Amino acid sequence: MLRSLEIRDLLIIDRLDLAFQPGLNVLTGETGAGKSILLDALGFVLGWRGRAELVRAGADQGEVTAVFDLSPDHTARAVLSDAGIVAEDELILRRINTSDGRKTAWVNDRRASGEVLRALSDTLVELHGQHDDRGLLNPRGHRQILDSFAGVDGALVRAAWTGLSAARRARTAAQKALAAAKVEEEFLRHAVAELDKLNPEPGEEAALDARRRAMQGAEKIRTDISRAHNAMSDQGAEGALVDALRWLEGAADRAEGRLDAPLAALARVLVELDEAQTGVANCLSALDFNPHELEALEERLFAIRGLARKHNVQADDLGGYADDLRARLAVIDGGAGNLAALDLALADAETTYHRHAVQLTETRTRAAKRLDKAMASELAPLKMERAVFSTHITPTDAGPDGSDEVAFTVATNPGAPAGPLNKIASGGELSRFLLALKVCLAGNTPGLTMIFDEIDRGVGGATADAVGRRLAALATTAQVLVVTHSPQVAALGAHHWRVEKKVAKGMTTSIVTPLGPDARIEEIARMLAGDTITPAARDAARALLG
Template identity: 70%
Template sequence: MLRSLEIRDMLIIERLELGFRPGLNVLTGETGAGKSILLDCLGFVLGWRGRAELVRTGAAQGEVTAVFDLPEGHAARTILAEAGLDAGDELILRRVNAADGRKTAYVNDRRTSGEVLRALSDTLIELHGQHDDRGLLNPRGHRQLLDAFAGADLAPARRAWAARAAARRALEAAEADLAEMRAEEDYLRHAVAELDALDPMPGEEAELDARRRTMQAAARIREDISRAVQALGSDGAEGLMADARRWLDGAAEKAEGRLDGAIAALERALTELGEAAQGAETCLEALSFDPREIEAVEERLFAIRGLARKHGVLADDLGGFAGELRGRLAAVDGGAENIRSLTEAVAAADATYDVAAAALSDTRREAAVRLDAGVAAELAPLKMERAHFATEITPGEAGPEGCDQVAFTVATNPGAPAGALNRIASGGELSRFLLALKVVLARGGEALTMIFDEIDRGVGGATADAVGRRLARLAETAQILVVTHSPQVAARGAHHWRVEKRVAAGMTTSTVVPLAPAERIGELARMLSGENVTDAARDAARALLTG
């Protein structure tokens, strides 16, 4: 609910504070007094597009502040949360317009954008009138209004649409992947065959490199070890030492024990020499290899390293890379089957969506019949019993909320072609159509603060009274603001303000005055009789207020 509106230095308003209440709030005043300025200012703080120049002449800036009650669960709270703004029990919107045209918006004293204001306004205010392109006259919103009236459950269609879109994306991605893989099929088959033929194992490159270095080193030292074995053997040191021992043994009997130590030392030396020779021979045997073996090791080592460079991976990762390529090749080979499976999934998702959309269409057609009957019943008291209102449902582009296009059409006379509300109906007829439609829709939709801008234009007498009664009925469950020239409508208001234009010191300003019950009689009398208020007009005004 709109609780208050404060305006400073906007157009011809210097300073104005209005406190609105639940129920039917009416604003009256002479033509040109500034009633439309109030709506311009309210639209400005809500982020609506309107007049380009709003700042009062001579002022540095203009400012409008609107305060709304914000109950728990209100749709505005979701928008505030998405914008990172705090939400309390009240919502304060403030917008400043500098004289140079710059505009600054605030929500609960935090700076924000005009887009956030406009998003909030959709949950706070409905404006209805001859120039309303945001509400009932906007065909883009007719389907949403019909769904609200029908209480339609959109969740199944939305889920089916999301599943359908996901299935189509999966198919498109699979087709693109398959096309890409088929483009490299020759490369995949060649690379897999090459890797399979080599069959490199993790750690093999390091092992081959170590063997290669060992064999290269062996080739260099084996000749020296061979010479050492020969020097230590029977043709070398071992033979000489054996001869020396034999000679010493032959001389020992005559040496009277003087050679015993030398002979013992020589025996030990022969033992150590034998061990040395055995070790050298063992090493020589270990270093023995076929020269062709080093060629084979080098060939495999270089092949592994070459493939690693070719594919841009580590040598130890070649096995995993080969597995990846096999998987891609298997995807190519199984791609057609996968495409068939995904195509079937798309067909199933399409069928599910079609069922959900058809159910939604049935709900809308049934609700359209009730809506048309309800509007027809409301048109008769508004002296438009010969007019025809119809909700047209035609095939439209498929989407998350079905595939129906909804438009409210009217024909003002029997046999006349039906058309859009704002193209067929005249000013007065349009106002009554909008009111009848809103009265019926309000039974099935969420109640907002609704503003009716001269919706009673062009009607009077019993018809104006019928308009007033319907506005009062709407106000039983919602806050209604009505700008009106009709005394019959104004008399139905629970709260009444008069818009006045004043001239002081050569400056024209507009203000709004709350009217007490006695003052309402005078205002209604003025609306009935014009500038010269008669006693008869006052009596008629009293009758309207008591009726």
């Protein structure tokens, strides 16, 4: 319930504090007095998209604060929870609009976005007017209205539709993948066979290249090392040194010791030469390789590099590329089986969706009959006992809300053809259809504040009185705010405010005054008589007030 509305420096409002009450609240006043500004202010704090320029001329900023009472089970609590805001029994919305157009909002002293405000608005306030295109005049909303009356949330159908859509996407994707794979099947099989035959390993290309370089280097230096080895052999240096040693030993006895040192040196040289020979021999052994091995190594290295160029991948990535190709082949090889499984899943999803959609259609069909009957009961007190309201359900393309199209038609006079509301009903009749529908739906939206903006336009006399009485009946289960020019409706309000303009020091402002019993008589008399209030008008006002 909307408990209070505080407005500061908005349009032509300087300062305004309103305390609304449960039941039927009526706001009256001359045309242009500012009644619509109150709705603009409420819409602003609720995040509705409205006028761009709201700040009162000369003010730095405009501000609106709305306070709502929340019952323990109010649906606004779920919105607050989703937004990370602690829900309390009192909900305070505050929004500021600066003169340069910046808007800032708070919910219970927590900064909040316009999206959060609008989400809260859907649970707090419902605005209706004679030209309301969100309900009766918009056929796309008829199904939602019927579901609200039936108490249907459609969660099972939406979940089944989500599953069905996913199954369809999976089946389509698999079919496309299979078709694409089959186009390149010959290439895939040849490429996989070629890669499997070569079976390259990660890092193998670098290892082969290093081994090849080593072999090529060995071939170049082995000749010189072999020559050096021969030079040190018994056919070369070793043989010469041995001969020299033998000759010197034969002469040593007659040299009186002069050859002892050279002989010792030669012995050491022979030892060192032997070590050198051994090392060179070992080197030759290490450099020894089979020329066929180099040929085979180069053949494999060039094959790996050739495949890498062919498939435009790095040599080390050939193994992973082969895995990808095998996976694409697996799609082909297992395609029929996969499609069969996906077909079963799709059929399952279609069966589930159809079952829930049929159940929803049956629920809507039963609810449509109850709604038509309830509307007939509500239209009679509104002086439309001859009008016929009908809810038609026809098949339509399946979707997340089922496979039903819902349309409301009316026939306002006996024998007249039925048709869409916006083509058959006049303005006053449309207002009454809307009011009757809201009375039928009132029990499904607990805690909602309903605002009717001049919904009684186009009706008068006994019909206006009937409209007022239905509004009063609606207000027994919900808070109702009515902006009206009808004295019959105003007289039935439990709480009455007058909206008027004041001009002071060249500044026009709009003020709202709560009316007591005597002031209500004067206001309703003004609504009956116009500018000149006569005693007869006052008497008529007293009669209306009962």
